[in-house]
Amino acid sequence: MSELTKRIPKQHVVGFVGSIILTVAAAWAAVGSDLPTPWIITSIMVLAVIQAFIQLFMFMHMTETESGGIQAGNMLYGFFVAVVIVAGSIWTMSFGYTHDHGGGSDNDNETEEHEHMDH
Numbered sequence: 001m002s003e004l005t006k007r008i009p010k011q012h013v014v015g016f017v018g019s020i021i022l023t024v025a026a027a028w029a030a031v032g033s034d035l036p037t038p039w040i041i042t043s044i045m046v047l048a049v050i051q052a053f054i055q056l057f058m059f060m061h062m063t064e065t066e067s068g069g070i071q072a073g074n075m076l077y078g079f080f081v082a083v084v085i086v087a088g089s090i091w092t093m094s095f096g097y098t099h100d101h102g103g104g105s106d107n108d109n110e111t112e113e114h115e116h117m118d119h
Contacts, residue, residue, distance in 0.1 A: 056075075
């Protein structure tokens with residue numbers, strides 16, 4: 001076996017263990033803590049951002065460029081896609097299509113027709 005196949009990928013193990021710890025901490029904050037709701041939401045958001053950075057730098061090789069820097073173009077594109085998806089989802093959920101076009105249900109028209117026939 002070569003030297004590369006014998007060694008343990010320490011960076012991946014540390015990233016995996018860190019991600020598991022952050023996930024358990026977020027689950028505990030949501031289910032097991034007595035913190036006020038705004039603090040729970042804030043703590044989960046902070047843990048999510050930390051976990052995103054762990055994922056990007058330990059698993060997705062964001063620092064593996066020829067110059068040794070961060071892949072800025074890919075990061076900007078990823079953030080753009082994320083913002084479009086989140087903003088589009090919020091917009092759709094807030095102002096999206098509803099089944100109530102006329103202010104009432106579809107059965108209102110049938111009820112009015114039956115009332116006019118009875119008279």
